[in-house]
Amino acid sequence: MKLSILIFMSLLFSLSGISQQVYSKKQPFAHTYSIVARDTVTGEMGVAVQSHWFSVGTSVIWGKAGIGVVATQSFVNPSFGPRGLNLLENGLTPKMAVETLLELDEGREVRQLAILDVNGNVEAYTGKNCIEAAGHIVGDNFSVQANLMDKNTVWPAMAEAFKNSKGTLAERMLVAMEAAQNEGGDIRGKQSAAILVVKAKSTGNSWEDRVVDLRVEDSENPLKEMRRLLTIHTAYDYMNKGDLAVEVGDNILAKEMYMKAQELNPENLEMKFWYAVTLTNNGALNEAKAIFKNIFKQNSKWKELTPRLIKPKLLTISEEQLQEILKL
Numbered sequence: 001m002k003l004s005i006l007i008f009m010s011l012l013f014s015l016s017g018i019s020q021q022v023y024s025k026k027q028p029f030a031h032t033y034s035i036v037a038r039d040t041v042t043g044e045m046g047v048a049v050q051s052h053w054f055s056v057g058t059s060v061i062w063g064k065a066g067i068g069v070v071a072t073q074s075f076v077n078p079s080f081g082p083r084g085l086n087l088l089e090n091g092l093t094p095k096m097a098v099e100t101l102l103e104l105d106e107g108r109e110v111r112q113l114a115i116l117d118v119n120g121n122v123e124a125y126t127g128k129n130c131i132e133a134a135g136h137i138v139g140d141n142f143s144v145q146a147n148l149m150d151k152n153t154v155w156p157a158m159a160e161a162f163k164n165s166k167g168t169l170a171e172r173m174l175v176a177m178e179a180a181q182n183e184g185g186d187i188r189g190k191q192s193a194a195i196l197v198v199k200a201k202s203t204g205n206s207w208e209d210r211v212v213d214l215r216v217e218d219s220e221n222p223l224k225e226m227r228r229l230l231t232i233h234t235a236y237d238y239m240n241k242g243d244l245a246v247e248v249g250d251n252i253l254a255k256e257m258y259m260k261a262q263e264l265n266p267e268n269l270e271m272k273f274w275y276a277v278t279l280t281n282n283g284a285l286n287e288a289k290a291i292f293k294n295i296f297k298q299n300s301k302w303k304e305l306t307p308r309l310i311k312p313k314l315l316t317i318s319e320e321q322l323q324e325i326l327k328l
Helices: 001-017 082-091 096-105 153-161 169-182 221-245 250-266 269-281 284-296 299-310 319-326
Strands: 030-036 045-051 059-063 068-075 111-117 124-125 135-139 144-148 192-198 212-217
Touching: 030 068, 030 111, 030 153, 030 169, 045 059, 045 169, 045 221, 059 082, 059 144, 059 192, 068 082, 068 250, 082 096, 082 111, 096 111, 096 124, 111 144, 124 144, 135 153, 144 153, 144 169, 153 169, 169 192, 169 212, 169 221, 192 221, 212 221, 221 269, 221 284, 250 269, 269 284, 269 299, 284 299, 284 319, 299 319
Parallel strands: none
Antiparallel strands: 030 045, 030 144, 045 192, 059 068, 068 111, 111 124, 135 144, 192 212
């Protein structure tokens, strides 16, 4: 049965134009720690990584809504990403997908691989020649894996942090990576990080299927920068929810969402500006004036922008009301 699956998948890869990649010295390093995980409430699936290597997310993390996520690292075989997702999409379990990919790979003993599917099934592998400290832990709806670590307590610390964390899937995966770094992390240091979260069900539009897609390509402290970016991402998510509330006429919910966004990103003038615009469009011009005045004082370009919103009907007020704003 196993042999027939391997033959079938070899043919599938050939027909799809995806070549089998074998071990060579030209393959990129991606010694690192990573996590694949599923949110049991939302069904969202995620993968996150940090490494002392430039742009680690480019080769290590892969995901597809409604299908699964893949982390391929150590002496990384990037083809494991798209091929692993292809295998899941064609009905294989993560265990079968990992076995198939490794069977066809001559460099399997220096690979590290983790695959999680839409049902939360997980399989992980650490080759016997991965640079120590190296290992993985498969848990309930998640797996953590690491190689070239400062010590062998890094990935257990990740697992415990993830299990005990709360919040969104992206937040929980970041907490796990921060725990890894606090435990010593990569023996070489740190440079880049990435987080990808995809939906439980595909919308049919790839541009809508990614819940979070953040990367820090080169930084002295990539996880600190990732936390900053994730905070901003969350703030803009509240802004989007506020916009949707406005569209359905729920101004109370809209105000709540906009305020949450500003609490997370209080120095962002754009968030304040569009909040003021929304207030104005909903008949709260007096409340909006104080916000506009503060924004214009800090950056006059926002005042210059304001009348340009009339033509596309993003600002639906009279000329007299517009002039009241512009005199601030």
